[in-house]
Amino acid sequence: xxxxxxxxxxxxxxxxxxxxxxxxxxxxxxxxxxxxxxxxxxxxxxxxxxxxxxxxxxxxxxxxxxxxxxxxxxxxxxxxxxxxxxxxxxxxxxxxxxxxxxxxxxxxxxxxxxxxxxxxxxxxxxxxxxxxxxxxxxxxxxxxxxxxxxxxxxxxxxxxxxxxxxxxxxx
Numbered sequence: 001x002x003x004x005x006x007x008x009x010x011x012x013x014x015x016x017x018x019x020x021x022x023x024x025x026x027x028x029x030x031x032x033x034x035x036x037x038x039x040x041x042x043x044x045x046x047x048x049x050x051x052x053x054x055x056x057x058x059x060x061x062x063x064x065x066x067x068x069x070x071x072x073x074x075x076x077x078x079x080x081x082x083x084x085x086x087x088x089x090x091x092x093x094x095x096x097x098x099x100x101x102x103x104x105x106x107x108x109x110x111x112x113x114x115x116x117x118x119x120x121x122x123x124x125x126x127x128x129x130x131x132x133x134x135x136x137x138x139x140x141x142x143x144x145x146x147x148x149x150x151x152x153x154x155x156x157x158x159x160x161x162x163x164x165x166x167x168x169x170x171x
Contacts, residue, residue: 018159027102032141054079090115
């Protein structure tokens with residue numbers, strides 16, 4: 001009786017772990033898509049709305065879902081305080097929410113480099129930087145979708161099969 005309960009717990013735990021790993025694979029492309037939408041909105045606010053950066057970030061925080069909304073909210077708050085540069089506010093905000101994102105180091109570098117150029121030049125140069133960042137994010141999204149297609153189902157199956165292997169080894 002105890003063996004069956006233990007076996008069931010092992011299967012449930014390892015299957016859950018496999019589904020969590022698969023979830024992270026599906027979150028990455030979704031978050032990259034949201035980032036691209038945020039970049040497009042930021043471009044529209046800067047180019048056509050002539051909106052100050054702090055106000056544009058505040059608007060973005062209301063349009064996006066967590067954790068990206070938290071990122072832009074933190075960024076807007078840091079800009080509002082006026083105690084920091086745009087680059088420092090961007091980097092601090094990015095570091096604050098990074099652990100809650102499903103993104104990889106490459107995406108961190110892309111966003112960090114974008115933060116270095118943000119607010120330093122005229123609107124047209126800023127638009128070029130946004131377009132460049134969006135192109136990089138597009139490449140990362142296609143990679144993320146490819147990885148999701150390859151590995152998502154495998155992760156789910158691997159969790160369950162690992163549980164079965166553990167049960168066999170323990171019996």
